[in-house]
Amino acid sequence: MRSALNDMLWLLPVPLVLVVLSRVGVLLTDGAFVGVVLGLALFMTAGIWLRSVVRRRIFLAGALRADSPWYRHLRGGALMALVALAGAIPLAAILVVATVRVDGPHLLLGMVLNVPVLVLLRGFWSRRIAGHAVPRFRPMLALRLALAVNLGLLLLALAAAALFRTYPELSGLTLVDAVLSEAGRQQAASGLLQGLMQLAAAKDAMAWWLGQQVLPGVIEPGLQVAGWMVLVATDGLVVWSYLLICASVLTLVHWRAWHPGSHPE
Amino acid sequence: MNSHAQTRSIGGNMARALGVVLALALLTVLVIDQRPWDRLFASDSRVGVVIQGQRFLLAAEDAGIVEQRAVRQADRGAAEAGDAAGRLVAAELDVLFERLSARVPAYADWYFSLRGEYTRLWLLILRWGGLLTADPVVYKGMELVFGGEELAGQVSAIEGRVEGLLAARARELRTAWLEELLMVAGEQGVEDAPGTPSTVVVLDDLAREFAGHGSSEFLTRLSASSAGAASVGAAAPLAARLALRSSAAAAGGGSVALKGAGRGAARAGGAGAGALGCAAAGPAAWACALAVGGAAWLATDWALLSADEWRNRDALIADWEKRLALLRADLEQSLLEHYGQAIEAWHEGMRVEVERTFSPLDSVRGASAR
Numbered sequence: 001m002r003s004a005l006n007d008m009l010w011l012l013p014v015p016l017v018l019v020v021l022s023r024v025g026v027l028l029t030d031g032a033f034v035g036v037v038l039g040l041a042l043f044m045t046a047g048i049w050l051r052s053v054v055r056r057r058i059f060l061a062g063a064l065r066a067d068s069p070w071y072r073h074l075r076g077g078a079l080m081a082l083v084a085l086a087g088a089i090p091l092a093a094i095l096v097v098a099t100v101r102v103d104g105p106h107l108l109l110g111m112v113l114n115v116p117v118l119v120l121l122r123g124f125w126s127r128r129i130a131g132h133a134v135p136r137f138r139p140m141l142a143l144r145l146a147l148a149v150n151l152g153l154l155l156l157a158l159a160a161a162a163l164f165r166t167y168p169e170l171s172g173l174t175l176v177d178a179v180l181s182e183a184g185r186q187q188a189a190s191g192l193l194q195g196l197m198q199l200a201a202a203k204d205a206m207a208w209w210l211g212q213q214v215l216p217g218v219i220e221p222g223l224q225v226a227g228w229m230v231l232v233a234t235d236g237l238v239v240w241s242y243l244l245i246c247a248s249v250l251t252l253v254h255w256r257a258w259h260p261g262s263h264p265e
Numbered sequence: 266m267n268s269h270a271q272t273r274s275i276g277g278n279m280a281r282a283l284g285v286v287l288a289l290a291l292l293t294v295l296v297i298d299q300r301p302w303d304r305l306f307a308s309d310s311r312v313g314v315v316i317q318g319q320r321f322l323l324a325a326e327d328a329g330i331v332e333q334r335a336v337r338q339a340d341r342g343a344a345e346a347g348d349a350a351g352r353l354v355a356a357e358l359d360v361l362f363e364r365l366s367a368r369v370p371a372y373a374d375w376y377f378s379l380r381g382e383y384t385r386l387w388l389l390i391l392r393w394g395g396l397l398t399a400d401p402v403v404y405k406g407m408e409l410v411f412g413g414e415e416l417a418g419q420v421s422a423i424e425g426r427v428e429g430l431l432a433a434r435a436r437e438l439r440t441a442w443l444e445e446l447l448m449v450a451g452e453q454g455v456e457d458a459p460g461t462p463s464t465v466v467v468l469d470d471l472a473r474e475f476a477g478h479g480s481s482e483f484l485t486r487l488s489a490s491s492a493g494a495a496s497v498g499a500a501a502p503l504a505a506r507l508a509l510r511s512s513a514a515a516a517g518g519g520s521v522a523l524k525g526a527g528r529g530a531a532r533a534g535g536a537g538a539g540a541l542g543c544a545a546a547g548p549a550a551w552a553c554a555l556a557v558g559g560a561a562w563l564a565t566d567w568a569l570l571s572a573d574e575w576r577n578r579d580a581l582i583a584d585w586e587k588r589l590a591l592l593r594a595d596l597e598q599s600l601l602e603h604y605g606q607a608i609e610a611w612h613e614g615m616r617v618e619v620e621r622t623f624s625p626l627d628s629v630r631g632a633s634a635r
Binding site for chain 2: 001
């Protein structure tokens with residue numbers, strides 16, 4: 001109980017930082033924007049790296065003898081961390097752009113209310129797999145399961161909220177006009193951030209435009225579905241980036257307890 | 266000792282749970298409520314004005330000037346649009362009714378011709394026989410005066426031209442308003458100045474309202490307004506009223522033509538007198554009587570018609586001119602009512618949009634006044 005409450009308290013700064021970022025993001029300079037993205041990416045890397053290490057150790061434990069020198073070479077180190085960082089940078093950029101562009105409370109509210117959900121899910125899976133998982137891998141396995149379920153739940157909640165949102169009326173415009181109109185509305189002090197926001201706005205405009213072409217024969221239904229799938233996929237990346245940061249916080253808080261150790265047991 | 270530790274543990278958990286709940290509540294408020302952020306980041310009391318991607322920073326009182334000028338532009342634009350519509354409707358109806366008036370003499374020619382006379386007789390016989398319901402003579406007159414033109418079609422064409430004029434006026438008004446706005450902003454504001462204004466007003470919706478939401482939507486609003494049906498749709502009933510008036514005039518034919526019975530007696534008398542002269546024709550007397558009587562009938566009729574025309578042609582023409590003038594007045598009133606309502610709706614839309622757009626400034630102005 002106490003551990004769960006402590007985890008929640010540790011996680012609460014994550015949505016707080018994102019809420020603040022959503023309000024002040026457009027005022028960031030180029031340097032500040034890059035700094036925020038790199039900071040978040042480095043933070044994310046901790047969680048990604050530890051989960052990769054666990055995955056690698058599970059493989060090595062099953063594939064190699066305990067006294068093999070390759071166990072030490074392949075256990076995961078700086079190279080794995082660099083690969084994790086390379087994956088984390090675009091995810092962090094997507095999260096920052098989505099947070100700055102947020103035009104309704106749904107996404108941020110979902111992130112805030114998700115804090116206890118993630119902790120409770122991790123506790124639930126930790127108890128469920130207690131009788132099955134190897135003790136030194138159990139915390140990260142429970143976290144991985146909790147993240148997967150949480151991703152689905154959060155996406156479902158955002159999809160339900162999206163049904164009640166109002167969208168710009170683009171059905172009377174050409175696709176090019178719709179994209180240019182939405183891209184032109186993006187304003188930010190940082191040119192780099194503004195460019196990324198325009199790209200994101202163009203993607204949204206394309207999806208909304210495709211979704212609003214309701215007249216039969218104007219556009220293939222498959223393209224409409226593809227348009228909405230683009231939105232769902234983008235939302236999925238944003239939510240996944242957020243969950244990775246939360247996972248990194250928990251990983252750093254419990255680093256000693258959750259690290260599988262350097263040597264095979 | 267254990268009990269004391271347990272109590273402390275429960276107390277610690279309660280404090281943590283309370284902290285989590287309070288933090289979640291605070292974050293929820295920060296997400297949902299914009300006002301704390303506005304107060305936190307407002308670096309000055311200036312107002313941000315965003316129009317078509319351009320951002321200006323104005324003092325709150327200067328933003329008030331922009332609002333007042335927008336209201337004035339809306340009032341002026343609506344009044345000018347109403348005047349312009351009235352002038353165009355009057356000019357268009359002048360042209361249409363001059364064309365109709367020019368055909369009235371042709372109607373009089375037909376009315377006082379033998380062909381017209383016998384056509385009328387034939388049509389009246391058909392009506393008495395129940396084969397025609399409406400007054401055929403009047404409708405024949407309308408057919409000649411309108412020259413085959415469909416009045417509703419003519420009115421529809423006029424409406425198209427007036428609506429085009431109004432859409433152009435709306436575009437001009439939007440341009441004038443934007444120029445004035447940019448002038449005020451250029452004089453008193455700072456374009457793309459750094460800083461976070463306490464309030465931002467976005468004028469793009471207002472610009473669209475000024476332009477009547479674009480030509481197509483403006484025209485849709487005009488034709489879809491409740492008064493819309495009273496224009497083109499009213500043309501046919503108004504023309505029917507013209508027929509009723511003319512029917513009344515025709516029924517009182519004594520004023521414009523000789524009474525039918527009296528004219529029939531005169532024709533019969535002329536025919537009888539001519540036929541009497543054939544008595545000496547012997548066996549061919551009946552044929553002679555028919556030919557001479559018929560010719561005498563026609564000659565008498567022609568003479569009577571000529572006399573009738575000489576006496577009443579001007580009265581007939583004046584009567585139709587009067588009816589056309591009344592029809593024109595009715596149509597003009599109907600069209601002006603239609604456009605008056607549409608322009609009033611447009612004007613009201615602009616006023617409401619100005620109020621809606623600038624209403625966030627009330628609190629700023631109140632704060633600066635304090």
